[in-house]
Amino acid sequence: MKTTLLAMILTLGHYLSMAQVAGLLKNQTLSKPETQRVRLDSIRKRVTENPRASTIKISPVELPVSTTLNSPTHETPSIGVPIPANASIPIQDRNVIRSYYLDLAYNKTTCILFKSPIRSVDLGSKDIIADKATVVDNVLRVKASRIGFNETNFSVMTADGQFYSFVVNYNEYPTLLALDLSVSEEGMVQQKARSINQKGIVVSFAGVNTSQQEIVQNCAQILKLRRKLKRVGVNKYHMQAKLRGLYYKDNILYYKIGIKNHSNLNYDLDYLRFFVVDKTIAKETSHQELEVSPLYVYNQPLVKISGRQIVEKVYAFQKFTIPDDKVLHVILGEKNGGRTISFTITNKNILDADSL
Structure with a gap:
């Protein structure tokens, strides 16, 4: 007191x-x-x-x-006071997933490349359609299903847990037809793959345990290896095409094929295709029973084999074998020319593939 x-x-x-x-x-x-x-x-x-x-x-x-x-102007903090049911929680910037804006056309397809395989796609309306590209599972194709639709959206979830949001509008003349979302700051391996591939594309293949960037690196390694196979090829029209190596890794078969021009005339390669056919009809004219398409071709841009020069390519396939009564028929065709040559690869050759 x-x-x-x-x-x-x-x-x-x-x-x-x-x-x-x-x-x-x-x-x-x-x-x-x-x-x-x-x-x-x-x-x-x-x-x-x-x-x-x-x-x-x-x-x-x-x-x-x-x-x-005890002052009437003093405010003491409330402890344990419940938040009203109608109170709102403010949205922070870190909680917002921003959207990509795209223009889609009715007569053009836009392709979006993701870093990982696509797991789900949710379309905002029936005015747009989307599906995964054939063979690969991290490329999404999307386009308008009708002309002049109102603004809508779609979202994509990928295998690595990433969520992508897109807002789309109709445009008969879209300026963007391909979008690469696989690029990241830490994607140094991807950059290396692009420098080897010279295409700037990295895709993941369905049914295999590797991505294209790893396939590219494996192909580059295979080109440096010495020839391990002999007597699997053909010599004709002063041209030589031979299987110079067959390797296996991560559910992928790699066929290393060498094409040598013994003449002075350039050989412009129009195509090199693979067919599984019966042994009895594996001739130059080749009855096409089943064509096998490669997942990836290393050195694909090289189509000109100059005189007295050799070009090597590596063809990557998802693993497969063939019955003993069939062979893998390899056919090479010349652009604007008649020097079509072919040779066969047996199932025994495939089973003897070296581990990479």
């Missing part, structure tokens, strides 16, 4: 005369509760009579703790 009374006296000292303050301080020696109550009443009376008393402002910092907490 003495402490409280002293604090009030010091606070009101600015408004009382020195004699009044001295009298109040002198009375601090009294300790009986009744005497203190009388003195407090005296202080209140003096303050009331003072014309400046109505403007007194007592700082909460200078008052005792109990007085400050």
Whole structure:
């Protein structure tokens, strides 16, 4: 009580005369509760009579703790107060997945390349259609199903857990027909693959345990290996085509084929195709029973075999074998020429493939 009374006296000292303050301080020696109550009443009376008393402002910092907490202007934090059911939680930037904006046409297809295989696609309306590209499973083809549709959207979920959002509008003349979303800051291996492939495309193949970037690297390694196969090929029209190596890794078969031009005339390669046929009809004219398409061709741009030069290519196939009564027939055709040559690969050759 003495402490409280002293604090009030010091606070009101600015408004009382020195004699009044001295009298109040002198009375601090009294300790009986009744005497203190009388003195407090005296202080209140003096303050009331003072014309400046109505403007007194007592700082909460200078008052005792109990007085400050009881101040009507003091706000104490609420602990354990439930959030109202209708309260909204603000959306932070880190929670927002931004959308890619695309223009689609009715008579043009837009291809989107993802880093990982596509697991699901959700279309915002029936005005657009989408499906995965043949053979590969990380390339999505999308286009308009009708002319002049209203703005809509679609989303894609990939095997690596990534979610992609797209907003699409109709445009008869879209400026973008291919979008590569496989590029990332840490994709250094992809950049290396592009420098080897010279195409800037990285795709993942369905049914195999590897991606194109790994296939490209394997093909580059195979080209550096010495020839391991002999007597599997053909010599005709001063041209030589031979299987120079057969390798297996991660459910992929790699056929290393060398084409050598022994003449002085350039050989412009029009096609090199593979067919599974019966042994009895594996001739130059070749009855086409079943064509096998490679997943990837390394050195594909090289189609000109100059005179006295050799070109090597690597053809990557998803693993397959053939019955003993059939062979894999390899046919090479010349562009604007008649030098068509072919040779066969047996199932035994395939089973003897070297591990890479």
